[in-house]
Amino acid sequence: MTFLSSLISGISLGSVYAIIALGYTMVYGIAKMLNFAHGDVIMVGAYVCYFAFNSFGLPWYIGVLLSMIICTILGVVIEKLAYKPLRAAASLAVLITAIGVSYFLQNAALLLWSSSPKSFPQKFFNIGGKSGFTIFDGKLEISYTILVTIICCVVIMIALTLFTEKTKLGKAMRAVSENKEAAQLMGINVNRTISITFAIGSGLAAIAGVLLCSAYPILQPTTGSMPGIKAFTAAVFGGIGSIPGAFLGGLLLGILESFTKFYLSTQLADAIVFGILIVMLLIKPTGLLGKKIMEKV
Amino acid sequence: MKKLLRKDNIKNLSSYILVIVAFVVCQILIGAKAMPSMYQSLLIPVCVYIVMALSLNLTVGILGELSLGHAGFMSVGAFTGVAIALALKEVITATWLLLAVAMVCGAIMAAIFGVIIGIPVLRLKGDYLAIVTLAFGEIIKSLFTNLYMGIDPEGGFHIGLITKPEDLVEGSKMLINGSIGISGVQKISTFTAGFILIIISLIIIFNTVKSRTGRAIMAIRDNRIxxxxxxxxxxxYKMTAFVLSAAIAGAAGALYSLNYSTISATKFDFNTSILILVFVVLGGQGNMIGSIIAAAVLTILPEALRQFADYRMLVYAIVLILIMLATNNPTLKMFFDKIKKAIRFKKKEEAKEDM
Structure with missing residues (x-):
């Protein structure tokens, strides 16, 4: 039973990582930048939902919707103000700007909402007054939070794959990530496509924030940074720029972390997870589903 | 004489002169008691961050690989340095010698870690390399938060991971105490030591860059194939640059840790690595004098903004973004290029007239 329950909690954690990693990987694929502020958008999303739920007493679905809207706007505004003027700049310059934005969001949150941790409503997803259900004669309890997290992740994954494969906008996004100049010549509005990518990524970040905080209900301005780093690792692990890769990487990282915590050591979980990641990257240097780029001489 | 006045030599010389002048000015201000104690306490951290920025610039600017775990090497140097300083306290009484030994040991240990990390890391490229350095930084932090090391009365070391070593006899002393880190450190770092470390790092870096090794490293950066x-x-050559960078960071870490009475692994986290990277990028990749100025200004800036109290980090973030936007603005860039061209043109005219 320990195996099953650790597997399930691993999948749930991995689903959250996967949703965050999707945001990283999409933005990387299209704008070739590491958006370090992504983790902090998650934090903002969680705060918005917390206030909608706790202070205004709105139902949870409105809270989630509200935080998605606000995060989407935030993502687009950040992109317009901070990243768009740097389109032509070196990638390191954009990276530092992203770090600046991340500092800004964290400190703005610190000023607005103080550093004291807020406890996120723990039984966030309740059905019929119960927080979960049991299987195997009550031996294994699964909370609705875990169920919702996993379902969310699968739905998002399918929706995103369909979006990028079938719709016109999705095709435009793939074209821009393939070759910006050629896409522009084909009549694609590159700037708008990039903005939309940021909007989608930030909206996903809001969902991830709510899911993350319903599973680990401590909310403070630095909440987003560590999951952000781990999701970024997951995105690279799966092959950055690839949507199924981010999904797979996030899921594997979550399961790995959960198993390490259950069977090996809680304190050294981070070290072991990162260690396995390094070994994996050495065996497959471009990530699990990453494309092998041939170098032209 | 002509050789001495070559353009890159002048640039290197100006770095030395800048550091020496700054040191002398600071010493005069301290002597005249004209420096507020707040800034005085910042002198050693400024030196440490300058050295950290210089060493990272070797990896990022000269070797051209992005490293996101540089604080890890600082951490290795810090823990080694402090442990050595505590262990040798009775043997070496002269504090300057103790500090020097601690710094050298910190550098050697960081270099060893540099080799261990470098072997897998340098096989990768670009973002994958960056993520592995990040992972190593986190691993080092995680290991040090769970490391216990005690010394028994006979001088034997006992090391334990996660739990305290069981074979520790009574009367022994804990050197490294898990997540609490090391406490009761003798503060032996001095501003002069920091100054000497900066000068030594500059000499090492400039000479490496100018040598055959340095040219090979830069050739790899510009076109690997x-x-x-x-x-x-x-x-x-990649390894040489990486290990050298790690060793210098280790020495800086030892100097940093011996400036405080307690030291814990959480001080050297991902944010510290990023902070140092910010110095390097703002100062200009491969530009050592830029790194020195950026590290000094950005270490002092948050403290100088103290009057804004709670808003200081917010202001810092905005300043950081604005600097990046301004330095990469095409209009501004064109403007500066024009000025540069005008100055160069004038010089040429003068040279012609002289003939």
Whole structure:
């Protein structure tokens, strides 16, 4: 039973990582930048939902919707103000700007909402007054939070794959990530496509924030940074720029972390997870589903 | 004389002069008691961050690989340095010698870690390399938060991971105490030591860059395939730069930790690595004098903004973004290029007139 329950909690954690990693990987694929502020958008999303739920007493679905809207706007505004003027700049310059934005969001949150941790409503997803259900004669309890997290992740994954494969906008996004100049010549509005990518990524970040905080209900301005780093690792692990890769990487990282915590050591979980990641990257240097780029001489 | 006044030599010389002048001015201000104690306490951290920025610039600017775990090497140097200083307290009584030994040991240990990390890391490229350095930084932090080391009365070391070593007899002393880190450190770092460390790092870096090794490293940065074609051993030179950078960071870490009475691994986290990277990028990749100025200004800036109290980090973030936007603004860039061209043109005219 320990195996099953650790597997399930691993999948749930991995689903959250996967949703965050999707945001990283999409933005990387299209704008070739590491958006370090992504983790902090998650934090903002969680705060918005917390206030909608706790202070205004709105139902949870409105809270989630509200935080998605606000995060989407935030993502687009950040992109317009901070990243768009740097389109032509070196990638390191954009990276530092992203770090600046991340500092800004964290400190703005610190000023607005103080550093004291807020406890996120723990039984966030309740059905019929119960927080979960049991299987195997009550031996294994699964909370609705875990169920919702996993379902969310699968739905998002399918929706995103369909979006990028079938719709016109999705095709435009793939074209821009393939070759910006050629896409522009084909009549694609590159700037708008990039903005939309940021909007989608930030909206996903809001969902991830709510899911993350319903599973680990401590909310403070630095909440987003560590999951952000781990999701970024997951995105690279799966092959950055690839949507199924981010999904797979996030899921594997979550399961790995959960198993390490259950069977090996809680304190050294981070070290072991990162260690396995390094070994994996050495065996497959471009990530699990990453494309092998041939170098032209 | 002509050789001495070559352009890059002048640039290097100006770095030395800047550091020396700054040191002398600070010493005069301290002597005249004209420096507020707040800034005085910042002198050693400023020196440490300058050295950290210089060493990272070797990896990012000269070797051209992004490293996101540089604080890890600082951490290795810090823990080694403090442990050595505590262990040798009775043997070496002169504090300057103790500090020097601690710094050298910190550098050696960080170099060893540099080799261990470098072997897998340098096989990768670009973002994958960056993520692995990040992972190593986190691993080092995680290991040090769970490391326990005690010394028994006979001088034997006992090491334990996660739990305290069981074979520790009574009367022994804990050196490293898990997540609490090391406490009761003798503060032996001095501003002069920091100054000497900066000068030594500058000498090492400038001489490496100018040597055959340095040219090989920069050739790899500019075009790896071309460098490989002319017979440069990529792994060897990449490793040289990486280990050198790690060693200098280790020495800086030892100096940093011996400035405080307690030291814990959480001080050297991902944010510290990023902070140092910010110095390097703002100062200009490969530009050592830029790194020095950026590290000094950005270490002092948050403290100088103290009057804004709670808003200081917010202001810092905005300043950071604005600097990046301004330095990469095409209009501004064109403007500066025009000025540069005008100055150069004028010089040429003068040279013609002289003939």
């Amino acid at each position: 071309a460098a490989e074609c002319v017979g440069i051993n990529i792994t060897k």
